[in-house]
Amino acid sequence: MIPPLQSLVKYDNAVLVSSTKEKKVKDKLLKSCDFNYLLVYVMQSGGLLPGEQKSEVPQTEDILNSILPPREWTEDSQLWVQYVSSTPATRLDVITLQEKLDQQLQQRQARETGICPVREELYAQCFDELIREVTINCAERGLLLLRVRDEMHMTIAAYQTLYESSIAFGMRKALQTEQGKGDMEGRIGTLEAETKDFERQVAEWKLKCEAIEKREAERREADAKKHKEEVAFLENHAKQLKQQLETFFAPKK
Template identity: 65%
Template sequence: MKYFSQQGRPLKVSPQQVGEQSTPVPTPPKSKPTSTDTNKQEDEEILNAILPPREWTEGTQLWVQQVSSAPCTRTDVIHLEELLDTKLQQRQARQTGICPVRRELYSQCFDELIRQVTINCAERGLLLLRVRDEIQMSIAAYQTLYESSVAFGMRKALQSEQGKVDMEKKITDLDDEKLELKKQLNELKSQCDAIEKREIERRQIEEKKHVEEIQFLKRTNLQLKVTFQGFTPQKYIFPLHLFL
């Protein structure tokens, strides 16, 4: 909105020749400045300090564009609001969130308000200038903080992605190790079952042999008992001196 008059057109665009030499023209006599001219010149200087003029070159001409020092009316403020709404719609600015287009348009509108206030009261315009600069510094700080937070978030996302890959690899390794341990466990169970089966068979064989041995000893004992009972003690009398 800045650099536009109350009708919304650029003002004070004056061409100057670049690099051309002209014949010297005598300077007209200066009239004595009045208080009104002095105040107007001071206002223009303040406006130029707040909103510096633009300069550009077209061909061999240097163009300078300054803000208008014409006072504004109530109609101008209403027209400024309508122009702001129109620009927001034309440039499709977002109504919420971070939008550079909306920020640019509102910044230009605020500069236009500063220009209008400065024409009526230069001190109030300078105070608004301080407010504008403070807002811009705060926005720049928030932008830097936002960019650093985005960079930090990206680093964390990359680290988490890398950590996810490492964790997936670790999970795969643990699954392989689990399968290997299960395989070893099954082998050990098979060996244990085989050993237990052999021990049961061996114990059964030993018990069978032991039973057979006991039965054999019982039969032998019974035969010896029967044989021993078949002899009388008189038939086996030996001299006593044979045992001395």
Template identity: 55%
Template structure:
């Protein structure tokens, strides 16, 4: 027989179940295995002293609740089905101290981290909490069911946080990929703008050269125009002086 993985939760000895006659209930209820009794001709011994009906009923009810909270675990070995239920033996103070020591030992053996998120530490503490629920349920089924609700609420909260964490990781990955793509696009855009800038600088230099050439030509034209204008003025002045002199000569004899 190959037993399942070791756990902090205390189990009874595994029981071999005949698949042709015994089946597992959907909620993991305790399975009743009736071993075959050999035929014997010896006298039947007297039945044991009966216990009170209320005590037996309470014990049976507590076992059913215990198996409901902590279902039996099953595994296959070849064609044989093995079932192992949680132990219904009441615990003592020594058992609790032993559980604490065993928890510390397993935390060290499996090198669980003391802080932060650690699946190993979470699994071990979950097993320890299940063992505490088992111990409490044996003595008080109502208290055990209340702890069961607390455990399920904690697991649901952790699952919700895990979903949010996974969603945030996926969102972060999408944003990272988008940022990388945007970075590549931005680099290409920067190269395009740099090339456009160089082309604009080249065009600006060409336009400046044209402007300087035009200014130089216009300056030369302006100088020529000024020179010609000055010559015309001088010519007109001389002509005016000549005409004035001629006019004075014409007018002078008449006096």
């Protein structure tokens, strides 16, 4: 395990864990100092809990280690532990913290707006450092800030879960839309093919109608011409017959 990265939380110098027994004792103490335990203790103003000896009452270091667990890493097959610092913060430390925060935001190119994991991480470290500083001066205020921090984390986790669910829902809807789009495209292709076939049939019938109209026009023209010729023939024949009758019935001289 590689050494932890630089943090805005102030830690003591790393110490080498000389034995497994020492680590187990520390772990047992840290596990016993959960939030409810510490809250009851500090609200009792130094009173002992039932069944406890005075030596077992958690000190400021124990409260800090429960709020901000120590960092552990292995280097050259040796276990190193770094506990959070219990040194009270001065005004200069707060100013330095602000400068470090601004510097880290700039160096790591954190976005000023929108979702940014880098900015979220740095502000979380800054808030943890503020909790450390407040806890050293007043454990009650430190534990209240711890509740605020945990509530904030739960709220962010809830929003993240909601966001991920919304993304999954959106993806499902997008897939359904794509599937429906494919079906509609297939339907559109079928309708376009049918439309082209109908247009072809319409063009064919239009040509047939034009041919029929042309033939009918030619037939009517031929019939009209024939009828005109017959009328002219009959008129000429009638005229000849009339002349013959007039000649036949004319008085003889």
